[in-house]
Amino acid sequence: MEFLGDVLEWFTTADNWLGTTGILNRTWEHVQLSAIAVAVAGVIAVPAGVALGHVGRGGVAAVAVVNIGRAVPSFGIVALALPITIKLGLGLGFWPTFLALVALALPPMFTNSYTGVDEVDAALVEAGRGMGMRGPEILRQIELPAASPLILAAVRISSVQVVATATLGALVAWGGLGRFIIDGFARGDEVMVFAGGLLVALLAVLTELFFSLIERVILPRGLQIRRAGVETAVATSA
């Protein structure tokens, strides 16, 4: 109980909130880099997955990508990004973390975009053709809306994973909330470690809730899938 008192004291000390090493700045760094990484990965993976799904090619790649993505530890991706960015002359800190997070976010977004478009009911596409729609119209008015639940689910899954792994950026000299945990371990300061753990856990749960809310708000009710189905759908096809 005394320990929790120390944690409370840590959180009520103004110095721990302010400045470059404070909670506010560390949270901002964490959110900012995660958002950029998810956005960059989305710009690459979603169009690629949608295009391949539209032409119906690349199913093997879609399954392989998600399986390999699962087998490679995210800690390993962060660690391997470091020698790569150093060889490229980009150095420590931002770049290795950024590179690792993008690599991590690509597989689920690619695979879900592909699966979402590929698995659109053939009768719907057929009906579109019968109404005189061409390829691009079918894509925009039928396939993309029908695939949107899976694509949004991938954005949520990737975002949570990226926020989680951004914590490890502290190991390659980046900032973010992981600093409290890593620095706390280095100094043997368990209060700081615990506080850092609490902050990271909170941010991850909030990210999950935020994207679930977005899904609920922008998807028409008929398109909302039962959340439990998403990962298992990908999983069992693997």
Place this chain on the structure above:
Amino acid sequence: MLAQIKDEPFIRWDWVGSHLDDIWSRTLEHIQLTVVAVAVGFVIAMALSLIALRWRRTYAPITWVSGVLYTIPSLALFALLVPWTGLTFLTAEIGLVGYTLLILIRNIVAGVDGISPEVREAAIGMGYTRARMLWEIELPLALPTIIAGLRIAAVTTVGLVTVTALITLGGLGSFILRGLQRFFTTEILVGVVMSVVLAVAIDLVLVGVEKALTPWARHKAGA
């Protein structure tokens, strides 16, 4: 240090050759951490799934709690546990077991739910009791889905075990961590590659287990 890594080749085979013993013992450590986590996770998940199947109303809270556990990043979870259970095997296992639960529970429940009602009716008609139906009909028929869950849980756990290097356990993760600290790419690569190899190997073992336990699936699928 940075200049050194720039000139360093990505992998130095002489280092690998002179550390084979070390690599082997870390791999065994890694396997131990993984197997204990998945086995304990499976027992707990099975118990919770049976509760959820018997009393439907408990399913939502059970998946909610395991979902929150699943969402909390591994390093954060370890950070929350260390002040209470220290830098120990127990801390690592609590975290690792926590991550397997959501995947396993979801697949066990989905597997049992996916059984067609005719099968159940036939069993009831033959006088099966509820318990006997569960053990002799429902769980065997749900086996492919349950093993699919085990495969995902095992592969995920192999990856997560690397993170436990940060709380001084870690198996193969300790190569990754030490490689990072010394800017030594070879060691990082050894940790990552061996972890991937281990994940694939465990996955293949589970595929074999599934084949052995579901002989009827071979006749049906034919492919």
